[in-house]
Structure formats: C-alpha cells, structure tokens
Amino acid sequence: MSIKQRDANKNLEQTKSHLQSNHAIHHQAKKNLVQQPVTRFALFLLGTAATILGIYAIARHFSWWQLPYTSIAVIPTEAAQASLPPNINTNFVTAVVDRVGPAVVRIDAAKTVTNRLPDAFNDPFFRDFFGSQVPQPGRRTIRGAGSGFIISPNGRILTNAHVVDGADTVKVRLKDGRSFEGKVLGADPVTDVAVVQIQAQQLPTVKFGNSQQLQPGQWAIAIGNPLGLDNTVTTGIVSATGRSSSDVGIPDKRVNFIQTDAAINPGNSGGPLLNQQGEVIGMNTAIIGGAQGLGFAIPIHTAQRIADQLVARGRVEHAFLGIQMLTLTPEVKQQIASDPNSWLNVDEDRGVLVVRVVPDSPAAKAGLRVGDVIHKLNGQSVTEADAIRQAVENSAIGKDIRLELRRQGRTLNLAVRPGAFPTAQVE
Known part of the structure; x- marks a missing residue:
C-alpha cells in the first residue's frame, strides 16, 4: 500500500470518529432537553393543539348524527311506517293507534228497569191496612258504557253482548265526535258477542289478524274507553292462550280466552286487542276483580264466527x-x-x-x-x-x-x- 493511500484511510477514520462523537453529544443534549419540565409541558400543549385541530377538521365534513349506531327502539313494520307523516319520531304502538284508533267507538247503552215489590204488598188485607202508605213499583234507568270496533264501512260494529244486554237505547260515538243511534242485530250471551248497526257509510274499519297462531310473549295493544276515559291505549303482551271460561271465573261462557297483561278495566269491554301490526286478535271482555295484570279477550276467530251467525239469523245455536x-x-x-x-x-x-x-x-x-x-x-x-x-x-x-x-x-x-x-x- 502506498504512503498516499495510507494517509487517505487515516483521514477517513478520523472523520468517522468525529461524526460519531458529534451525534452522541447531540443525542445527549436532546435527551436532557426533553427531560426538563418546561419542555415536557410545551410538548404536551403542542400535541393537544394538534388533536383539537384534527377533530375540528373532521367535524367540518361529518356530523355526529351521521355516524352509524345501533338503536334499541322497536322498529315499526313497513306498513306502519308508510302510514305515518314524514319526520315524526314514533314507535310501532303510535303507528297502530294512528291507523286503528278511528275505527274504535264508544257505546252508551241504557235500559229501564221496574222494581218489583214483594208479593206481600199485593195482598188485599195488607193494602186495606196500610192504604196509601203501600210502596208503589218504581222505574229506573240503568246506564252503562263500553267499547266496540267497526268491522265494515257501512257501520257494522262488534262488541260484547253484556255491553248492550237488554238495552232500550244504544248510542255509538266515533272518535271524530259524531254520534249515531245503534241497532242491536243480535247478541249471544253464551260467547258474549254482539253486533250493532249504525246508519253511516265509508267508515274506517279494523283488519282481522290470526288468533289461532298466537304465542305467549307476543305484543298486545288494547284500545277502548275504560272508566269513561275515551280513546285510552294500553300495551302489554299475550300472557297465555286457551284459558277456559272456568279458569276465568265465568263458567257459563263457551270461550277459550286470550290472557293479556295489557291494562283492561270496566269500559274496555268490546274493544279490540291488537297485535303489533295493528290487526285485531281479540275482543276485550273480562277481568278478575282485585287482580292486576290479568285481562281476557275473546279470540277474534271465535267472535267472527258468532258475528256471522248473528248477522245472518239474529241468533246463534249452540x-x-x-x-x-x-x-x-x-x-x-x-x-x-x-x-x-x-x-x-x-x-x-x-x-x-x-x-x-x-x-x-x-x-x-x-x-x-x-x-x-x-x-x-x-x-x-x-x-x-x-x-x-x-x-x-x-x-x-x-x-x-x-x-x-x-x-x-x-x-x-x-x-x-x-x-x-x-x-x-x-x-
């Protein structure tokens, strides 16, 4: 190796050593700088500012409500959504009420009752003895209110037989405020089903569901006029099916009832029990005194069968x-x-x-x-x-x-x- 080449290699080694020494000094200085409290705080502020600026830049292009999310609300059916005005916050219950509510009516029935006197008061000796002080037979009017639902556009209404039992007058009031005189086409006390006719056209009607395929746990919605509170809506589930009349405490009836925990009170009688699609699955008819969460409805397939016979013949043969x-x-x-x-x-x-x-x-x-x-x-x-x-x-x-x-x-x-x-x- 020549002298000139050895000198060049020596100079190269010295240059590398010098560079390594400068890098170590620079690294140590940088480390010391970061470790100082003021420097660390300044770096923290710098990072925070960068984060805020980044979020602001994203927010200008996206809104939080545009981000995907999972809803826990019950989603109404497509038919229910289609029946609602746009941009209204709703659920399947309000959709059902909006569609079916106009077909639910209030029924006011009245009958005159004559108070009978004991046979002793009719004895001639008794009358001669007491004269004008003998009590006279009295007459009084009994009034009751229930619910019903329209099943045909020409004014045919389904309700309970006990709502119109023995009534002299029947008045039907629609949700829109109109009132009509009602005529009882027929009533069957064995199943507690009755049909009332009013003179009107183009009325809103209900849609029948399938009450023979109900399962406990399905949604149930009741609409009626309990205790004089018109257009009341309650919700629950189908608690059981096939409850016998003896189970319910009315053994003289021939019905296998639907049990529901949707609140039913006096005045709900004759009103519809609906599924989540707004279809009638039953007619509310009975409660157990003192119980809570126990209501019973006649399956709609039974009520339909009885109603058809009442319309055709005015009576039902059992x-x-x-x-x-x-x-x-x-x-x-x-x-x-x-x-x-x-x-x-x-x-x-x-x-x-x-x-x-x-x-x-x-x-x-x-x-x-x-x-x-x-x-x-x-x-x-x-x-x-x-x-x-x-x-x-x-x-x-x-x-x-x-x-x-x-x-x-x-x-x-x-x-x-x-x-x-x-x-x-x-x-």
Missing part, C-alpha cells in the same frame, strides 16, 4: 249435552273421598267426571249418569272437561257424539245427540 263436568285428578278423587257429604264413589284417577245430568236433556236421554268418568270422545282421549266443552261447541246439532266412559268398573260406549242450547240453561 250444541248442548246437558251435563256438568269436572276434570278428574288423583287430588280431586282424594277430596271427593274425604268429603263426608259426598255420595259419589269414584274409582278412576283420570278423566272427566260427570257431576250432574240435566233432566230430559240429550245426555239424560242417552243414558249418562252422575259418577260416570268419560275417557274418550269420538275416539280421541280426553282428560279435561274443557276439551269436551270445546268439542261440543264445535259439533253440529243433531249429529251424534260418541263417548267412551267407565261406570263402576265397566267400560261403556254411548252415543249422545246434541240438542240446541236453551238460553235459560247453563251447562
């Missing part, structure tokens, strides 16, 4: 056997056996126990007796009295029903031909 029944369980059997006043001798643990046979009824004519335990109806096993009641309700008058029963250890098969339900008779 099939009638003429027996009173009790669902038999081991517990019921034990209660009967331990009752000193009971004369029944029950050998069966399950089935439907006949506890009364109406004289001269179809059941009596067919040979049924008190103490019989029914196990089958038309070849199908039955274990509850309500199953037989419902089967009889759905049967035709004059068409035999085959019963298989046990009597004192023997199996018997009887054919019972249902008759027409007498209006004064309670099965």
Whole structure:
C-alpha cells in the first residue's frame, strides 16, 4: 500500500470518529432537553393543539348524527311506517293507534228497569191496612258504557253482548265526535258477542289478524274507553292462550280466552286487542276483580264466527249435552273421598267426571249418569272437561257424539245427540 493511500484511510477514520462523537453529544443534549419540565409541558400543549385541530377538521365534513349506531327502539313494520307523516319520531304502538284508533267507538247503552215489590204488598188485607202508605213499583234507568270496533264501512260494529244486554237505547260515538243511534242485530250471551248497526257509510274499519297462531310473549295493544276515559291505549303482551271460561271465573261462557297483561278495566269491554301490526286478535271482555295484570279477550276467530251467525239469523245455536263436568285428578278423587257429604264413589284417577245430568236433556236421554268418568270422545282421549266443552261447541246439532266412559268398573260406549242450547240453561 502506498504512503498516499495510507494517509487517505487515516483521514477517513478520523472523520468517522468525529461524526460519531458529534451525534452522541447531540443525542445527549436532546435527551436532557426533553427531560426538563418546561419542555415536557410545551410538548404536551403542542400535541393537544394538534388533536383539537384534527377533530375540528373532521367535524367540518361529518356530523355526529351521521355516524352509524345501533338503536334499541322497536322498529315499526313497513306498513306502519308508510302510514305515518314524514319526520315524526314514533314507535310501532303510535303507528297502530294512528291507523286503528278511528275505527274504535264508544257505546252508551241504557235500559229501564221496574222494581218489583214483594208479593206481600199485593195482598188485599195488607193494602186495606196500610192504604196509601203501600210502596208503589218504581222505574229506573240503568246506564252503562263500553267499547266496540267497526268491522265494515257501512257501520257494522262488534262488541260484547253484556255491553248492550237488554238495552232500550244504544248510542255509538266515533272518535271524530259524531254520534249515531245503534241497532242491536243480535247478541249471544253464551260467547258474549254482539253486533250493532249504525246508519253511516265509508267508515274506517279494523283488519282481522290470526288468533289461532298466537304465542305467549307476543305484543298486545288494547284500545277502548275504560272508566269513561275515551280513546285510552294500553300495551302489554299475550300472557297465555286457551284459558277456559272456568279458569276465568265465568263458567257459563263457551270461550277459550286470550290472557293479556295489557291494562283492561270496566269500559274496555268490546274493544279490540291488537297485535303489533295493528290487526285485531281479540275482543276485550273480562277481568278478575282485585287482580292486576290479568285481562281476557275473546279470540277474534271465535267472535267472527258468532258475528256471522248473528248477522245472518239474529241468533246463534249452540250444541248442548246437558251435563256438568269436572276434570278428574288423583287430588280431586282424594277430596271427593274425604268429603263426608259426598255420595259419589269414584274409582278412576283420570278423566272427566260427570257431576250432574240435566233432566230430559240429550245426555239424560242417552243414558249418562252422575259418577260416570268419560275417557274418550269420538275416539280421541280426553282428560279435561274443557276439551269436551270445546268439542261440543264445535259439533253440529243433531249429529251424534260418541263417548267412551267407565261406570263402576265397566267400560261403556254411548252415543249422545246434541240438542240446541236453551238460553235459560247453563251447562
């Protein structure tokens, strides 16, 4: 290697060493500067200012309400949304009320009642003795209010039979304030369904839903006039289906009720029970005194069937056997056996126990007796009295029903031909 080349390499090494030394000094100075409190605070302010400027720049191009979010509100159906004016904050309940409310009416019924006097007051001796002081028969007017809903544009209205029972006058008031005289086309006390007609055209109507596919937990909306408070809306769910009339405490009815926890009070009777689409699934009809969250409605498919017959014939014919029944369980059997006043001798643990046979009824004519335990109806096993009641309700008058029963250890098969339900008779 030449002397000139060695000198060049030596100078290069010295230059690298000098640069490394300067870099170390610069790094140490920078480190010392950052570690000083004032310097750190200044850097913090600089970072904060940069952040604020960045947010401001983004906000000029986007609004917070444009950002995606997840709503926890119940979304109304497309049909419900379409029926509402634009730019209105709403939910599915207000959508239903807005659409169905005009078809819900108030019904005011009045009837005149004559107070009867005891027979003793009609005795001639009694009248001679007391003269003008004998009380005279009095007349008074009983008024009641209920609800109903319009089922045809020409003024046909569905309501409860007990709302218009025995009424001399019926007045129907619409939500828009108009009032009409109503005529009762027919009333069926067995199912508590009645049809009222008013003279009007192009009225708003309800839409019927499917009450045979209801499930507990589905939404339920009640609209009516409870306690004179018109156009009241309450919400809840379908609590249960298939509640028998005996479960509800009105065993003289032939209905499997819808149970709901939507608030129902006197005056709601005859009003609609709606699903979340605004379709009528039932007609509110009963409450249990002193209970909370227990209301009952007639399934709309039952109310429709009865209404069609009332419109066509003015009355409804129900099939009638003429027996009173009790669902038999081991517990019921034990209660009967331990009752000193009971004369029944029950050998069966399950089935439907006949506890009364109406004289001269179809059941009596067919040979049924008190103490019989029914196990089958038309070849199908039955274990509850309500199953037989419902089967009889759905049967035709004059068409035999085959019963298989046990009597004192023997199996018997009887054919019972249902008759027409007498209006004064309670099965």
